Amino acid sequence: MENIPDNVKKICVHTGNILNLNEVKKNAGQNSSEELVESLKIALKGWAPPAENNGTCLEVRSNDETIKVSGVEKSELRTSVKVFITSDKKEALQEAIDKLFSSLEADNVDSVVMAYTGTSHEASDRLGEIQHLWEVLEANVQSGKLSRIGISDVDTELFITLYNLAKTKPSIVQINLASCCVVPPALQEFCKQNDIQLLTHNDPLDFLPSKKLHAAFGLSNDSSTFTYKWITRYLTLLCCRGVIAAKGYIISAQRP
Numbered sequence: 001m002e003n004i005p006d007n008v009k010k011i012c013v014h015t016g017n018i019l020n021l022n023e024v025k026k027n028a029g030q031n032s033s034e035e036l037v038e039s040l041k042i043a044l045k046g047w048a049p050p051a052e053n054n055g056t057c058l059e060v061r062s063n064d065e066t067i068k069v070s071g072v073e074k075s076e077l078r079t080s081v082k083v084f085i086t087s088d089k090k091e092a093l094q095e096a097i098d099k100l101f102s103s104l105e106a107d108n109v110d111s112v113v114m115a116y117t118g119t120s121h122e123a124s125d126r127l128g129e130i131q132h133l134w135e136v137l138e139a140n141v142q143s144g145k146l147s148r149i150g151i152s153d154v155d156t157e158l159f160i161t162l163y164n165l166a167k168t169k170p171s172i173v174q175i176n177l178a179s180c181c182v183v184p185p186a187l188q189e190f191c192k193q194n195d196i197q198l199l200t201h202n203d204p205l206d207f208l209p210s211k212k213l214h215a216a217f218g219l220s221n222d223s224s225t226f227t228y229k230w231i232t233r234y235l236t237l238l239c240c241r242g243v244i245a246a247k248g249y250i251i252s253a254q255r256p
Contacts, residue, residue: 008056009056010058010252010254011059011217012058012060012253014248014250015042015248016043019245019246024038024039031204032203033203033204036216036231036233037212039248040217040249043061044060044218077236077238077245079104083096083115084115084117084231085115085229085230085231086116086228086229088116088132093136094136097112097136097140099232100232103234108145109234111149111171113149113152114150114152115152115153115207117206117207123158126158127162130151130158151172152174153205155184156190159190170196172196173198173199174200175200176203177200178202183198208228208251213228213253217253226255228252229253229254230251231252233247233249234246234248
């Protein structure tokens with residue numbers, strides 16, 4: 001991706017169903033961050049900005065965006081989603097959800113787990129930012145778009161506080177065993193008492209460092225270039241067979 005017009009401040013890339021990409025399937029042992037970078041490189045291969053583009057936003061869709069599963073009733077599919085978000089703006093999270101539904105052409109998603117990195121180090125500030133974003137997830141549950149919502153990579157105290165304050169309670173919590181070798185007993189007990197699904201994951205804490213993003217986009221490693229605001233990863237399962245039918249990423253990156 002070279003010669004991006006100066007007026008373009010934002011790029012949204014859809015990888016399509018990466019299960020159709022031989023290059024990705026050959027590297028089955030790579031972690032999720034490496035998988036994303038490889039998928040982005042493939043989606044952007046040979047792509048160039050339109051000759052005439054006066055807008056500030058570009059949208060890139062993979063040539064192979066076969067996401068819909070044919071010959072299967074929607075009721076037989078379950079889609080789980082994880083949103084990695086660095087922005088505390090509600091509009092950013094809602095955009096991630098809207099782009100997801102646009103790609104999947106779905107009416108409902110079974111679960112969305114939010115992984116918010118943010119910049120706040122103070123626990124009270126981080127809780128406030130997460131609560132602010134949580135309202136977006138709650139609104140999408142109320143509208144029928146999302147069935148279950150959850151949170152990733154928060155400590156036990158913050159999670160319990162969020163649970164007690166939320167109108168729509170988190171039914172999923174994910175923790176990274178790389179930063180927490182043992183699941184906190186207090187969290188285990190709270191999840192057991194409140195019927196919350198407690199999961200572990202191995203996604204890198206810094207999911208897409210600037211250097212990797214620039215490499216995927218084919219850009220120089222310049223801090224003034226693009227940084228991601230959100231990344232959505234979706235996984236669609238064919239329930240009756242326990243088979244993964246589709247998997248993909250959508251990323252929104254911006255520059256000053």
